[in-house]
Amino acid sequence: MQLDPKVNKGKPLLVISLDFELHWGVFDKVSPEEKRADFERTKVVIPRILEVFERYGVAATWATVGMLLTESREEWEHYKPAELPTYQNPQLSPYHWVAQNGYDSAIHSAYPLVKQLLLTPGQELGSHTFSHYYTGEPGQQIEQFRADLKASRAIVQDKCGKALQSLVFPRNQFDHQSLKICHEEGFATVRVNPSDWFWKEPVKAGLLDKVFRTGDAVFPLGRHTTFAQDKLLQTEGLPLQLPASRLLRPLGNYSLMNSARIRRIIGEMTFAAKHGLVYHLWWHPHNFGHAPKESMRDLQRLLEVFKKLQQDYGMCSVNMGKLAKEAKAN
Template sequence: MNTGILTISLDFELHWGRFDKYPLSGYEAYYAQTREVIPRLLDLFEENKIRVTWATVGSLMAESLEEWNHFSPAVFPSYQLDKFSAYSWVKSQRNLPSEALFAPNLVRQILDCPGQELGSHTFSHYYTCEKGQNHEQFRMDLKAAVRISQEKFGKSLKSLVFPRNQYDEQSVQIAGEEGFEFVRSNPSDWFWQHTEEETLVKRIFRTGDTLISLGKQSFYPKSSLSPSRPVRLPASRLLRPYKGDSILHRRRIARIKDEMEAAAKSGQIYHLWWHPHNFGFFAEENMEGLRQILTWQKVLEMQYGMRSMHMEDTASEVLAKVGT
């Protein structure tokens, strides 16, 4: 029986994914809440037998700034705009609260939770399409991510999510050369292409598409995946956080559930993603929305056989079926 798959991948980054957009000051409670939410997410996943890929920024695996420096690559990215460099940002800061940057204890909890895959979100939240950097610098960044994961946690990394969903063909190839077998790719809609070239129109269409259909079908057949490594697993939908807009939030959750059901009925893949820190505000409302989605997955599992699989599971099954 050709059963549907719910794949979930999370971009686990703390402030490493936000330093070029938001100041640390004023977000202390935000990251404190994020750190409290992650064990609750793990409990919810374990309770519902949900398998998840945690694409983790390598920098947050460090215990301290000293250890971060130890694992950092010898070559830093040479972005035209220095604001994109985590290394330049760190040098510019006087006080760096570890709660917003380092979380090896949470990584250990992820590894201890059944069904969770530790993936990579690069070492420094590296932007592969920003002007000035080059692909060998990206390679060095990936090597640093692999090293800290192996030396600190004894884990090899197989799945990669590109920060800000930026990638090109050469960066995908380099990821494969550095041992990554699976990457998350973007939806084929025009407003998800070339995310380094951000426009207001793209943002409007991406936001609107969470409420009504403005793009292509979000789920896809297993046969659409190429066995060429690294296997690309397109994202289907970003689970946008609750921000006080209860009517819009309910509509977004309902749209996700409708798409999940359609994927389950047709035996296709539905790939949901978000950032754990998205639950840093309105934690209860966001947890309730997720709980509804996971409860619905169980209904779809009983009715149509829809399974929960992380990125490695999903891609490995496809590879096995094509005999590669």
């Protein structure tokens, strides 16, 4: 595999970020038993994702919940911050959940996979906060968020010898204050939401927002999802804000919808390649756990398209951290 050593402004780019969280991302919505089989299959499919990324020369940022690096309840207790989130709804706190249900390494730990991704060329270990922290939820305080980021940095430094550069906000919740904290804690870039109205306020998203988000995955209901490198928002005192383009939605029950969502992504990638723009695709690895074979088939189809766009238009694959460095250099 050969990754592009330098990204020139105006060169079309494919950016991929993955929200790596397993049970820490859904504990407040589903019981472990409802998703346990999916999580087990996810742990099997992630090495296959890494293998095809390496084969096709594709870089990616794995925004990882820091708790996934723990290997026991004792280690989890050791790294958890002194200041815990005081959500008005305590059911949103993983600390509350573990106190009631215990720690289960089968669904709460993925350290061997983190080590494997670090050995795969082009893959960046990013942060999805330590505890899947919600910056937009009532009751939380900004210094609790800072403590969470410090815990995430500490475990990654201790166990991986890496300094985190890129962050993805859980459930896409962020504001100016949380962006400022990210910058102060050393993060160079963060993923932010598309500019469409139905992505504006994730915490307050209603049925209409969700309907338009789902529909836009198949039909062009919003604005162009691609963007120029020189339009990236770089504000003093804040990290580089890298917009998401498209969520690779999990397979559904309807084959026509599944095919349409892949065609939509291919069309957007092709538009980016032809016009020298950036396309930022993201998903949750555990979404592949539901139908691993079919999900890998779709991913390989997208990567085949990327290779064709690379040959025809010079499209490059970069992770979030690499793009932030190039943007700063330019």
